[in-house]
Amino acid sequence: MDARVHTEGPPFRRKEQVRAGTGVWRSGAALLICSTAAACAGERDERSRPMRGDAERGRAALLALECNVCHEIPGVSGAPGYVGPSLAAYGRKVYVAGKFPNTPEILVQWIMDAPALAPATAMPAFAQVSETQAYDIAAYLHSLR
Amino acid sequence: MPLHPYKPKHKLLLMAAGAAMLVLLGVLAGFAILLSGTVNTEATRQHFKITHWLLEMGLRFSVRRSASDVEPPALDSPAMIAQGVACFRAYCVQCHGSPTAATEALAQGLLPTPASLVESGREWPAEQLYYVIKKGVRMTGMPAWEYRISDEGLWSTVAFLKRLPRLGRAEYAALEDEVSPSACPPNNAAPAGDSVEAAEVALRQYSCHSCHQIQGVVGPKTHVGPPLVHWSRRKYIAGVLPNTPDNLVRWILDPHTFSPATLMPDLNVAESHAKLMANYLFSLE
Numbered sequence: 001m002d003a004r005v006h007t008e009g010p011p012f013r014r015k016e017q018v019r020a021g022t023g024v025w026r027s028g029a030a031l032l033i034c035s036t037a038a039a040c041a042g043e044r045d046e047r048s049r050p051m052r053g054d055a056e057r058g059r060a061a062l063l064a065l066e067c068n069v070c071h072e073i074p075g076v077s078g079a080p081g082y083v084g085p086s087l088a089a090y091g092r093k094v095y096v097a098g099k100f101p102n103t104p105e106i107l108v109q110w111i112m113d114a115p116a117l118a119p120a121t122a123m124p125a126f127a128q129v130s131e132t133q134a135y136d137i138a139a140y141l142h143s144l145r
Numbered sequence: 146m147p148l149h150p151y152k153p154k155h156k157l158l159l160m161a162a163g164a165a166m167l168v169l170l171g172v173l174a175g176f177a178i179l180l181s182g183t184v185n186t187e188a189t190r191q192h193f194k195i196t197h198w199l200l201e202m203g204l205r206f207s208v209r210r211s212a213s214d215v216e217p218p219a220l221d222s223p224a225m226i227a228q229g230v231a232c233f234r235a236y237c238v239q240c241h242g243s244p245t246a247a248t249e250a251l252a253q254g255l256l257p258t259p260a261s262l263v264e265s266g267r268e269w270p271a272e273q274l275y276y277v278i279k280k281g282v283r284m285t286g287m288p289a290w291e292y293r294i295s296d297e298g299l300w301s302t303v304a305f306l307k308r309l310p311r312l313g314r315a316e317y318a319a320l321e322d323e324v325s326p327s328a329c330p331p332n333n334a335a336p337a338g339d340s341v342e343a344a345e346v347a348l349r350q351y352s353c354h355s356c357h358q359i360q361g362v363v364g365p366k367t368h369v370g371p372p373l374v375h376w377s378r379r380k381y382i383a384g385v386l387p388n389t390p391d392n393l394v395r396w397i398l399d400p401h402t403f404s405p406a407t408l409m410p411d412l413n414v415a416e417s418h419a420k421l422m423a424n425y426l427f428s429l430e
Contacts, residue, residue: 082378
């Protein structure tokens with residue numbers, strides 16, 4: 001699986017969509033009213049933006065790094081923490097840490113060294129995370145809708 | 146032997162089932178129309194004449210009933226009218242205009258169009274004006290002012306509106322010259338009644354739900370700020386401040402002191418309202 005994580009998400013995305021409700025409504029609406037492919041593609045522009053990183057590897061990295069100790073992360077097992085915010089629907093979040101636009105590049109910087117962006121934050125820096133790994137994690141988080 | 150085997154009881158059942166079927170079909174048809182995208186939502190399209198008439202009539206009857214047990218105080222003291230002018234200038238003229246100024250551009254595109262308050266002052270009883278200003282009117286753009294203006298200020302505004310139809314251009318201008326909009330008294334008091342319900346209203350009155358999904362508050366499925374759910378379990382506010390009720394109140398009142406880069410705005414929340422919100426959020430498990 002290469003770049004198009006947003007349209008061909010990993011199997012666990014389905015569960016998230018059902019929980020969110022929108023997936024069901026969207027597909028219902030799509031069945032009923034989508035007469036041309038173009039009309040339906042419009043809504044998906046943001047999602048189908050090609051992205052660096054492999055979401056499935058990112059999920060494994062989140063598990064290995066025990067990110068769930070502080071964050072609730074759908075699809076990453078373990079008791080959810082409440083130290084940091086829930087990362088559910090992260091692909092729809094407008095901002096990272098309430099301060100920066102939620103782009104893959106900024107999210108990658110944040111994952112690797114949050115204090116460099118926001119010195120007062122409780123989120124620690126992760127020196128052991130490589131850029132590739134951070135892009136994988138960003139890909140996974142952005143696949144959560 | 147009867148011609149067909151159904152007894153009258155079955156006939157009734159069949160008719161009921163048929164009626165239920167028709168209702169269901171109607172609901173489905175309505176839903177299909179919504180999904181088809183053919184319902185026009187442009188603000189340049191006026192309602193049908195009958196829709197407009199029905200909505201306006203419904204509003205009049207609703208307000209009349211809701212305001213029926215409101216008892217207006219005396220409304221003729223000059224001090225009260227001066228305070229009313231201050232509130233009128235601070236919060237009303239932008240959309241409703243005044244004897245010396247047209248409505249602002251943002252209001253001219255509204256549907257329904259905001260009423261000219263000269264006429265409202267003439268036609269509407271004081272207690273109904275008070276009620277509409279205090280509580281707002283759903284789906285019209287008229288906000289509720291009870292979280293912005295003190296009760297005294299609301300009545301002063303009514304007092305001024307009752308005076309407004311008797312003012313010419315020069316007389317209004319003279320009144321306006323005497324007061325500053327900052328003389329409109331703010332509402333800093335905690336609302337009476339059930340604090341959970343009051344907190345839900347306060348959260349909506351400061352538009353918290355335009356950026357945050359909030360447990361127990363109906364609003365858009367937004368992802369601008371973090372969702373305010375399971376709040377009592379959270380360890381930090383905005384990732385920088387230990388999550389205690391006092392800190393939450395401080396954060397709401399002045400977020401930039403604690404996090405200069407945060408995109409959470411200072412919403413000019415009254416302290417009593419911030420406390421109400423904090424109590425509510427900490428009740429969320």
